[in-house]
Amino acid sequence: MQVLGNVTVRHPNVTISTQNSAYTWTFDGAGNLVLPLSGNIVGATANNIHSLPPELIRKGRLDEIFFVDLPDQAVRQDIFAIHLAKRELHPDGFDSHLLAQRSAGFSGAEIEQVVVSGLYRAHATDTPVSTESLLMEIANTRPLSVVMQEPIEALRDWAKDRTVQA
Secondary structure, rough: OOOEEEEEEOOEEEEEEEEEEEEEEEEEEOOOOOOOOOOOOOOOOOOOOHHHHHHHOOOOOOOOOEEEOOOHHHHHHHHHHHHHHOOOOOOOHOHHHHHHHHHHOOHHHHHHHHHHHHHHHHHHHHHOOOOOOOOHHHHHHOOOOOOOHHHHHHHHHHHOOOOOEE
């Protein structure tokens, strides 16, 4: 398969994204993705590195393994601002510091869903979206860091001495 432009390739345990580049990708007989690397940088993501075969993550196939943890407070504030602005809500009209503080342990996707849920509730109740309504959505959300606390802690422990902390 030859691709030119922006693309995301999903393989059973790996997602590979490119932007504005041309690549020819093939799958070998065993179903493995084969990428030519002539001077290109290729990034791959895996939500569960333990499901990847060791031969894929060895040095030489992947030069570095980065661990990206959940966003800190400053990044959560930025994520709220992005998703509020994306929906034509003015971020300056919200207490982003408080929202970020109360959403500790939330992923970017979970923060986005707080904003989306707040919009649905505002529409259903014919009220404006506010800091208070978003705080209510945060209180009603159990993020993965709570629901899957033990596996996430185990992944953090595994990554501590094995990866580059991003």
